Amino acid sequence: MSTLSARLLGATVLALCSLAACKREETPPPKPAVVEAPAAPARTRDQAIAQLMALPEVKAWSEQIEKASHGKAHGAVIEYDAAPQMVEGKPYYQLSFVENNKDRIHRRANFLVAKNGDDILVEDDASGAVESLSEWRRNIQRVELKSN
Numbered sequence: 001m002s003t004l005s006a007r008l009l010g011a012t013v014l015a016l017c018s019l020a021a022c023k024r025e026e027t028p029p030p031k032p033a034v035v036e037a038p039a040a041p042a043r044t045r046d047q048a049i050a051q052l053m054a055l056p057e058v059k060a061w062s063e064q065i066e067k068a069s070h071g072k073a074h075g076a077v078i079e080y081d082a083a084p085q086m087v088e089g090k091p092y093y094q095l096s097f098v099e100n101n102k103d104r105i106h107r108r109a110n111f112l113v114a115k116n117g118d119d120i121l122v123e124d125d126a127s128g129a130v131e132s133l134s135e136w137r138r139n140i141q142r143v144e145l146k147s148n
Contacts (some may be wrong), residue, residue, distance in 0.1 A: 041116070048093045048113035049077045051120070055133075057140070058097050061108060065099050073101045077111075084115060087130060091115045 043051075052058055062075030077095050084091035092112035099106040110123035112130060122136035123129070131139070 043093075043113070043115055043117075045079060045093055048095060048115075049079075052077045052095055052097065052111055052113060055120075057137070061097060061099075069101070073099055075108075076100045078105075080107075080110065085112055087112060087121065090117075090119070092119075092121065 053062075058075065058077070065073050065075045075097060077097055079094060080096045081094040083094075085094050086092070092114050095111045095113055097108045097111065099108060107125075110125065112121040112123060114120070120133040121130040122133060124131070
């Protein structure tokens with residue numbers, strides 16, 4: 001092999017080694033960060049009560065109670081058990097909408113309001129089963145349609 005060929009071969013090997021070293025030093029592109037869903041905000045008992053009082057059905061019941069009693073009775077949301085009820089591993093406030101008369105309180109519906117998140121469940125008095133607010137609304141509408 002001639003000296004020129006040896007030099008050319010040496011330069012080529014050196015260039016290839018340098019190129020390979022450069023490729024090894026390149027950093028891989030950063031992996032996209034795993035974005036976790038933000039934790040559901042905690043809801044206080046007072047916020048849960050206010051949220052129930054803002055439901056259209058509860059507002060309508062309150063108005064009906066006030067009107068029928070000429071202001072002597074009122075609708076209210078009360079906590080019927082201070083201990084949270086666990087549903088599928090999630091804690092819920094146990095609240096009732098009641099008709100509050102001077103001499104008695106009449107319970108209209110039991111609600112479970114999630115301490116974290118937006119879930120509201122409705123508890124059936126007779127069976128103790130719970131259903132979502134949207135399912136309860138569908139069932140209420142069916143009853144109203146049948147009674148009309």
